Amino acid sequence: MKKLASLLGVLALSLLLSAVAAFGLAPAAQAKEAKIGFAFSMTGGAAAYGATQKNGAQLALDEINAKAGADGIKLVALFDDDASTPQQGINVFNKFINADKVSVIMGPTLSNTAQVADRIAQQAGVPVLAISNTAQGITEIGDFIFRDSLTEAVVIPNTINTVKAKLGIKKVALLYGNDDAFTKAGYEAFKNALNQAGIQIMSEQTFAKGDRDFSPQLTQIKGMNPDAIVCSALVEEASGIVAQARQLGIAASVPIIGGNGFNSPALIKNAGQAAEGVIVGAAWNAASPLPLNKKFVEDYTKRYGVAPDQFAAQAHAGVYILNEAIKKAGDPNNRKAIRDAMTQVKDLDTVLGPFFFTPGRDAGSQPVVQVVKNGKFAVLGN
Amino acid sequence: MDLITHLYAVYGSVLNFMGINALLALSLYVTLSSGLLSLGNAAFAGIGGYVAGILTTKLGAPYLVSLGAGTLAAGLAGMLLGLPVLRLRGVFLAMATLAFGEVVRIAALNLEITGGAMGLIGLPVKTNTWIIYLALAAAAYLVARMARSRLGWALTSIREDETAAAAMGVNLTLTKTIAFTLGAGLAGLAGALYAHLNFLITPGEFGFSVAVNLLMYNIVGGYRVWYGPLLGAALLTALPELLRALGVTAGPLRLGINGLILLLVILFLPKGLADLFHRRGDPATAPAQAAPAKG
């Protein structure tokens, strides 16, 4: 029994230690402060995406707080790491909700984590704004869950229809990551959209997260002479796919078509000349001439030394949306009022364009179809 | 009382994961204590989790029935895998079970019924802290009792010297297979509990890195006594929270300190955390001489 007692002792001591520290670090929010918890993947498989999300959010926070003045509501940001796993995501959400008493949560980075963590927030009545979860069934979790990221189910049919109208493709090969919820959802959306548009799928190839060699799949695809390669991948893999496809001699006249995951300047930077002509259907128009967006791209590039990607843009827009809702709600500590105010957000100027939530609490912004031209994203149509 | 309620609200989930991970660590301990390194226990947990989850969601089976079925399915898989692979020694057994684990994970990714990469969604949340710790206590009792049984001595003798054990009349295949099956069953139970904890399970939660984590829990905690793996699992699961609470910034720094602590424990606590808690001379923790034989 002595052993058991010591065991329990260790457990209790560890928890107590963290509790004391948590109380010490979390003073009650001031009346004119709103605490926002940001749960992003800073380590693990999605760390590259969590990093730009944090950058985008930080930029927006600084802009808003600089303008808040003496009587405005100041946004207090708490960033934490969901480590790209559902378990850590749940722990972070519990800490945000019960220890830090945040008013609202932004994140988590991955859809799988959101599937479980968002439920905790829904039960506790804490509004969540998802900024990168594009899988089905996220906002369906409940009326406290919102998202500003357009789902693949919205972006992709639009992309396929636009591409079909402009380029007249008839048969394509599909390449997707089958061990990741995001890329798998993208694949299903592509498959449905292609079937509906009456475009033939000649071959379906898969890869795994972290793969760097795509030549076996691309060799098979090349042998079939498709009109285009449709690809559901995140940018780190997408860059390799695009570069290796051209290197294997798949002609530049065979466009590579991607979704939200492709919408990053890293694609152009990494794949270089090979990225020319790549078609990217997405939620954020990097080349949008709207003043707020131009300023965002400039400021972000100046501050971080690289151009922003869609993850950063959606995080930036997300902070503006939350700020608007908190202002409208009046009381930064009233979670329910903030939730209600979220539904009222309308025609808000964000880097994603004028923003509102659909009745299903999904993004009401417009998707765009871009093409890489002279090393830049340009609009193909929408 | 308020403080406890508050603590539970903040750290209840950590407490749950500690319990599940401790149960998983214990499942590995069963075979590890006989010197057999299996990297397949994460996959057994996956089998238990998916079987239980599918029964609950697709067939509407009651929770307890699903738990039982998950445990049995994993145990059965353990027995079927054990029969051919348990002839292998040391690193070869580790590799064979690793390959098995990868095949299971890839199957879960590609099958329709498991939901692929999206995971098995819509599992009813039935598991709670009490159930987890009840299962853990029962499992720990079973394992602790086993250490003093004929089976336990047979396993220890296999660890010390396989050839001698055989000469003394220990039935190697039978003993190993029982241990392996038992370990797989416990892993399956942990997986089944986990499946009903959070609405969703995904193939990635039962992959190679989890298999390695289980080994870490055992080494850090000490795998000479039954409570070693529990200590290891508790510490390593809580470590990110502890660092978080101590104000270590999220990101690479926290990851690095995690690694550093792991290293320090290995270097300075040769018998694991359990060593801190037992008095010298306890026969259960007396240093064993046998390292795994040369491959």
Added chain:
Amino acid sequence: MNVLGQQLVNGLFIGGMYSLFAVGYTLVFGVLDILNLAHAAVFTMGGLAALWLVQSAGLSIWAAFPLATLLAGVLGLLVNQVAFVPLRRRPDTYFSGLISSIAMAIIFEALAMQIFGAHNVRFPAGTVPVVIWRLGGITITLLQVEILATVVLLMVTLTQLLKRARIGKAIRAVAENQRAARLLGINVDGVIAFTFFLSSALGGAAGILFGLYFDSLSPDMGRPIELKGLAVIVLGGMGSVPGAILGGLAFGLSEVLTVAISGTSNLRDAVAFTMLFAIMLLRPSGILGKGRTREA
């Protein structure tokens, strides 16, 4: 367009990469009977070090390659000294060495992340000239030829070193029987340290070539190849250098052939690991391995 021919080239190439990675892995196992799970992290550090030398120190890749390879070797010495030497007298070196080397890997990865960020980074354009040949529908690049030549050169050097040089003989003696080697007056600890240096230098070199060829590096780039590397050394026979070379090629070819024959890539990894599993059951000593792997 010759699909099968191209696939064979692809398989040969990725297989060569696996081989180089696995040779270092298996070398340490051959001598010490332990797996150094920090090997993949050293692979990553080698690649990133070369990138830093080219990008920030402005060196040409020809200078950066040997320097980064050396650095990877030094990291290997560090891994040995910190993660393995202190455990050597313990009864359970085998299990605890796995974990202490994983701890080193975690620290390396955190370090790499702190310095380079989590994003993929790449060598500046023009680090290596891009020349592409198309022969009868098969694409081969100059870089591929250079990399394959480097791999072959390193392998031949290593084999000759082990076979002929004094230190090579000492390594083989220690691998065979440590106690006997010590009685023969061989500095066993020195030989083990050198083995780690050699193994990690090869791993680092593999990381550089991998990063150059796929044109992207990241702190976690070692992870997918770690598992495959394990499969390769088992396939080739634990501890056997020629086995690791053959195993790497076999693994690379099995991957591409699965895609070529089935026409889809869903089964690629499943086939590779099922093959590994089957080999463990049928011939656990691997293609070229020797030694006892199971009790009668």
